[in-house]
Amino acid sequence: MEASKVIHAIYTDDDVLMNAVKKVKAERHHIEEIYTPFPVHGLDKAMGLEPTRIAIAAFMYGCVGLTVAIVMMNFIMIEDWPQNIGGKPSFSYIENMPAFVPIMFELTVFFAAHLMVITFYLRSRMWPFKKAENPDPRTTDDHFLMEIAVNGNENELSELLKETGAVEINLIDKEH
Structure with missing residues (x-):
């Protein structure tokens, strides 16, 4: 070496x-x-680091979550096992979409948050059981x-x- x-x-x-x-x-x-x-505000700019692209990844992950939510609810509630819940018809997804908005929102946030964390850990090369690269333990205090x-x-x-x-x-x- x-x-x-x-x-x-x-x-x-x-x-x-x-x-x-x-x-x-x-x-x-x-x-x-x-x-x-702890994070020091403005340190990345002072060092001349490029801006992060995590926001772009978050948007794409949110779109994946929204797509999964729509496909999942359409399959479960309309195609596979339609049910008359509270007198709401189950003829089409569009008719029931207002009732599905909370699920769409939650899965969008769920996918964006979890996939962003996974992406951050992979890009930072931090995985389970990895030895710390901190040169001085005082920097954690x-x-x-x-x-x-x-x-x-x-x-x-x-x-x-x-x-x-x-x-x-x-x-x-x-x-x-």
């Missing part, structure tokens, strides 16, 4: 982290990853860690990170 060096800069405040990210990006250094104990690739500029980068308010700076050999 090939090992490369990275610097782990640890911060104790999210506002200091945001300012540090902006300064590091302004100096044209590549930030590999940032580990935070109250610290923020910025991981920056080093290309022979350790001293310059360390000085920049000290200026940005890092409370701890470590040079790490990272294996791929």
Whole structure:
């Protein structure tokens, strides 16, 4: 395995982290990853990450759920076993559709929510029994860690990170 060096800069405040990210990006250094104990609003834009496409996936998953609901209710309530419930005729799906709206809504939300979670976990490569990739356990409590690739500029980068308010700076050999 090939090992490369990275610097782990640890911060104790999210506002200091945001300012540090902006300064590091302004100096044209590549930030590999940032580990935070909670979502930091605006961090994705500060890092220059592309917008997520999960909303598009959610819409498509919702459409799948709506389609499943319509086909399921048409088959069950109209074709397979039509019943006279409350005096409502079961001649066609369209006549009964107002009664089916809650089911259509619920299955749309059900499919969108569950399939989005599955998609998120697969895209993030988080599956059951996977070993955590967190480099410092303090980032699950109250610290923020910025991981920056080093290309022979350790001293310059360390000085920049000290200026940005890092409370701890470590040079790490990272294996791929």
